[in-house]
Amino acid sequence: MGTEQIQSVSFDGKTLHILDQTKLPALKQFLQITTIEHCWQAIKELKVRGAPAIGIAAAYGLFLGVRDVCSSATFDEFDHVFQEKSDYLASSRPTAVNLFWALKRMRARLMAEKGHSIEDLKAKLLQEAHAIKAEDEEVCRSIGLHGLSLLHDGMTILTHCNAGGIATAKYGTALAPVYLAKEHGWNVKVFADETRPLLQGSRLTAWELQEAGIDVTLITDSMAAFVMAKGWVQAVIVGCDRVAANGDVANKIGTYGLALLAKAHQIPFYVAAPMSTIDMETASGAHIPIEERDAREIINGFGVPTAPADVKVFNPAFDVTPNELITAIITEKGIVRQPYQESLIELFKEKSENSMPQYGNSEEGNQHVTA
Numbered sequence: 129m130g131t132e133q134i135q136s137v138s139f140d141g142k143t144l145h146i147l148d149q150t151k152l153p154a155l156k157q158f159l160q161i162t163t164i165e166h167c168w169q170a171i172k173e174l175k176v177r178g179a180p181a182i183g184i185a186a187a188y189g190l191f192l193g194v195r196d197v198c199s200s201a202t203f204d205e206f207d208h209v210f211q212e213k214s215d216y217l218a219s220s221r222p223t224a225v226n227l228f229w230a231l232k233r234m235r236a237r238l239m240a241e242k243g244h245s246i247e248d249l250k251a252k253l254l255q256e257a258h259a260i261k262a263e264d265e266e267v268c269r270s271i272g273l274h275g276l277s278l279l280h281d282g283m284t285i286l287t288h289c290n291a292g293g294i295a296t297a298k299y300g301t302a303l304a305p306v307y308l309a310k311e312h313g314w315n316v317k318v319f320a321d322e323t324r325p326l327l328q329g330s331r332l333t334a335w336e337l338q339e340a341g342i343d344v345t346l347i348t349d350s351m352a353a354f355v356m357a358k359g360w361v362q363a364v365i366v367g368c369d370r371v372a373a374n375g376d377v378a379n380k381i382g383t384y385g386l387a388l389l390a391k392a393h394q395i396p397f398y399v400a401a402p403m404s405t406i407d408m409e410t411a412s413g414a415h416i417p418i419e420e421r422d423a424r425e426i427i428n429g430f431g432v433p434t435a436p437a438d439v440k441v442f443n444p445a446f447d448v449t450p451n452e453l454i455t456a457i458i459t460e461k462g463i464v465r466q467p468y469q470e471s472l473i474e475l476f477k478e479k480s481e482n483s484m485p486q487y488g489n490s491e492e493g494n495q496h497v498t499a
């Protein structure tokens with residue numbers, strides 16, 4: 129499986145290597161990042177993108193930001209720089225909660241290691257960044273196994289944006305069940321939405337699935353209703369940037385429309401998300417900050433003007449899908465359904481050993497029973 133070999137984010141001890149996703153599919157080019165400023169820019173400009181990959185990159189970026197602090201500094205001095213650098217990285221993108229989750233996790237590690245020398249603290253922080261990445265791979269595989277319980281051989285799914293291997297440490301979230309279906313010998317086909325304006329579906333998902341030898345058909349976003357009406361789609365699976373405590377989900381702009389279409393065609397609409405994407409501190413989707421991006425992405429996205437230069441533009445990068453449109457949320461700890469307000473709380477209470485991923489041909493799969 130071609131994509132399994134590609135590490136979109138890796139660190140060799142000195143340099144952070146980031147697959148420049150803005151260059152795909154034309155070029156498989158890696159950025160060599162040695163400063164926190166370069167890392168911030170890579171996140172801001174979507175060179176590294178996808179919620180889990182942003183979190184991993186930020187963890188390494190934070191290490192880059194503190195690694196030159198003088199070894200004779202006090203803990204408080206080190207912590208001051210750490211906090212400043214962390215706030216700086218937090219300003220790169222607002223919606224994917226994994227960014228903030230990873231920065232918080234790095235801080236928790238720093239606090240847990242208080243008392244060690246400055247050089248030891250740096251080593252522990254690098255260790256934590258490595259752990260965040262390694263765990264993400266496990267988590268995505270587990271999401272894939274749980275998601276597989278909702279699929280069957282011969283099925284066609286539709287996905288939006290890119291929630292694949294390059295958006296995570298490996299496997300992806302929405303695409304993890306597809307990769308595992310292939311490992312299992314199933315023939316699962318995918319419709320990839322092009323995903324305007326930045327074309328993550330065509331540039332990244334279509335490329336990644338094709339590399340992996342998975343049957344993928346590219347459509348523009350506006351064709352989703354047509355293929356659903358034809359009966360060609362048996363499930364929609366998308367990733368997400370933040371799940372609110374009530375189960376509302378922020379994901380790439382266009383996801384909400386797809387959820388409405390899926391409902392109209394009685395097609396299950398699944399969201400795949402690691403626990404690190406669930407934000408129990410945000411009550412509902414109305415409170416999720418939605419990133420707005422530069423107008424040029426819409427009026428000059430293809431390298432040539434596609435609109436009058438001075439036209440008014442609204443360019444939100446994400447939308448919010450209300451929880452009532454979501455059939456189930458697939459996490460590494462299991463699958464949850466309505467009422468999300470309760471089932472998500474239960475999920476955080478449970479130990480992961482209680483929910484061994486399974487797969488089969490059953491629609492009911494490995495579900496969490498919620499009161």
Ligand SMILES: CSC[C@@H](O)[C@@H](O)C(=O)COP(=O)(O)O
Pocket residue numbers: 174177178179180224288289290291292295296300301302328366367368369379380445
């Ligand atoms: C596993 S990636 C999940 C989401 O981050 C993904 O679906 C998405 O919307 C990414 O948006 P992007 O703007 O490309 O970072």
